[in-house]
Amino acid sequence: MAAPEQQHELALEKFLDQRPELRIELDHLNPLLAQAKGETLAQFRDDRLHEAFEAEAERLGLFAWELTLQLTAATPEDYQAQRLEVHREVAQMAGMDWLEYCDLYGIQP
Structure with missing residues (x-):
């Protein structure tokens, strides 16, 4: 897998x-605004690109990193596996029980 920045x-x-x-x-953005x-x-x-990307992720009910995975995963199964892996890491960093975390975010473990 590519580094997160490359992905x-x-x-x-x-x-x-x-x-x-x-x-x-x-x-065609106005250079005076910049x-x-x-x-x-x-x-x-x-x-502006990042704002549009984040707005699309929000519209889809995703975190921006989930949209990144969705757009770069080879298969839907690969997307789900990567998504769960990142969510597990977040739960661990937050010191939360995995099942409690899943319940909080509506994730099917």
């Missing part, structure tokens, strides 16, 4: 490939 970049590219209207919008925020046009564009 996320791949997901962003796939996300844009599926939304040509968003790509056009991002390619300047007003103290950002380069590339930074401003990147921020």
